[in-house]
Amino acid sequence: MVSSVLVRVNDVTKSFTTRGGESVLALSETTLEVREGEFLSLIGPSGCGKSTLLRMLAGLIEPTSGQITWAGGTPDKGGDIGFVFQEPVLLPWLNILDNVRFPLDSFGVDRRMGDEQAEQMLALVGLKDFGRALPKELSGGMRQRAAIARALVYKPRIVLMDEPFGALDLLTRDRMNDELLSIKAEVGATIVFVTHSVEEAAYLSDRVAVMSARPGRVRTIHEIDLPKTRSEAIKDLPAFHGWLSQLRKELK
Amino acid sequence: MRLHPRTLMIFITPAVLIGLWWGYVTLFKVPPFILPPPQMVGSELVRLFAGGTIWPHLGHTLGIIVAGFLLGTMGGLLLGLVLARLPGLERMIAPYLLFIQTAPKIALAPLFILWFGLGITSKIILVVSLVFFPVMIGTVLGLRSVSPAMLELSRILHLSQRQRFLRIELPAAVPEIFSGLKVGAVQATIGAILAEWLSGGTGLGYLMVFAGTTYKAPLLFAMVIVTALLGIAVYQALAQCEKWLLSWR
Numbered sequence: 001m002v003s004s005v006l007v008r009v010n011d012v013t014k015s016f017t018t019r020g021g022e023s024v025l026a027l028s029e030t031t032l033e034v035r036e037g038e039f040l041s042l043i044g045p046s047g048c049g050k051s052t053l054l055r056m057l058a059g060l061i062e063p064t065s066g067q068i069t070w071a072g073g074t075p076d077k078g079g080d081i082g083f084v085f086q087e088p089v090l091l092p093w094l095n096i097l098d099n100v101r102f103p104l105d106s107f108g109v110d111r112r113m114g115d116e117q118a119e120q121m122l123a124l125v126g127l128k129d130f131g132r133a134l135p136k137e138l139s140g141g142m143r144q145r146a147a148i149a150r151a152l153v154y155k156p157r158i159v160l161m162d163e164p165f166g167a168l169d170l171l172t173r174d175r176m177n178d179e180l181l182s183i184k185a186e187v188g189a190t191i192v193f194v195t196h197s198v199e200e201a202a203y204l205s206d207r208v209a210v211m212s213a214r215p216g217r218v219r220t221i222h223e224i225d226l227p228k229t230r231s232e233a234i235k236d237l238p239a240f241h242g243w244l245s246q247l248r249k250e251l252k
Numbered sequence: 253m254r255l256h257p258r259t260l261m262i263f264i265t266p267a268v269l270i271g272l273w274w275g276y277v278t279l280f281k282v283p284p285f286i287l288p289p290p291q292m293v294g295s296e297l298v299r300l301f302a303g304g305t306i307w308p309h310l311g312h313t314l315g316i317i318v319a320g321f322l323l324g325t326m327g328g329l330l331l332g333l334v335l336a337r338l339p340g341l342e343r344m345i346a347p348y349l350l351f352i353q354t355a356p357k358i359a360l361a362p363l364f365i366l367w368f369g370l371g372i373t374s375k376i377i378l379v380v381s382l383v384f385f386p387v388m389i390g391t392v393l394g395l396r397s398v399s400p401a402m403l404e405l406s407r408i409l410h411l412s413q414r415q416r417f418l419r420i421e422l423p424a425a426v427p428e429i430f431s432g433l434k435v436g437a438v439q440a441t442i443g444a445i446l447a448e449w450l451s452g453g454t455g456l457g458y459l460m461v462f463a464g465t466t467y468k469a470p471l472l473f474a475m476v477i478v479t480a481l482l483g484i485a486v487y488q489a490l491a492q493c494e495k496w497l498l499s500w501r
Contacts (some may be wrong), residue, residue, distance in 0.1 A: 058408060085405075092500055092501070
């Protein structure tokens, strides 16, 4: 299946100026495509520019040079991009339902319709009965699910995730990975996912971009040719382990 | 009805204290103009409230507290918002603000009388000057405390400046603003009573001076109790507000 390109990152670089006035190259010339509907992981050691690349896709920072071209025009409205941070970043004064409805509220969606969509989204992430709870009353994993619901509730063109499960314990992380896959299957979103876990990348992704540091760049891009429908079972396949060792080798 | 031990303590502790007070006065035959026995202070309190003497004074003091607190809060919020928005301006005037903030503003009271007269204006202005700074600092700190990730979220969602302010920054700043308000409220009470001490013929502060200079020890003690209760009431009113507004914490 050949899917169309959603975003093309073309010879993009990013340099930052340090406090001392030196210019540091966070990302050297990078070219990459994100395809419609795919799950693309960016993996690499810290300092490889994976978060920088993600933030440029989100429009939070501008490239120093090069272009990012979007099929259908550069995102310029609130509903175009979904972003999930490493921390849930929920608003602690709103309950979970209000947090998930928050983007819809600010886009001016009618309250009742917003409630309906937010409730649906909560059910999808397994928080059906927790809409009235406050963020502080939920566990870290549940909070992150709410954050994912908030990023998906307005059906963005792309969902960008910056190590969303990095702060969770391993068991919760595995569960969240499976849930993320089923959510993605349900809503059919395009996801770009930053991680430094080789397992997570291989398990979740259609494609994995391996990045390396100093200077930050994309080294290789792999199509992960594992069965499309992922489940715990594929973790026993030799092919899966093949990918793990392949990716690990490249990360060294 | 079974009383919770803590509820019980609310009654037991004052009873014990009053008992000790009474015992000391009786045992050592302390003259009433030095320390009147509790029953004398009690009947003075009854006379003040039942006889109606206290109300105009209490009203006067409360009026100064409320007016000064509201004006000081508005000013503090406003300048706090401006300074949080313009860090450049803040850096420029912060040293001066710190200087005024640390100066004992009570010392300004005579100056305010000189400038604004013996009437109620100078009293309200003293209270305003006391409330203003803690509220302003609370506002600046609160607005600064918004996490960078929340601001990024507001950019991802393309919130307008107004939306960002009303839906993210302001609610996030409320806890800090409230700590400023609580400090301000306590200061306002002290300031109002002190201002009445210095000039004028009405108010709880005036009554205290009157009691002191005419050697009416029971009245003076009654007034100490009234002002202490007033201070607690003012603080509690705000604390309840805060509890209600910040139930999410």
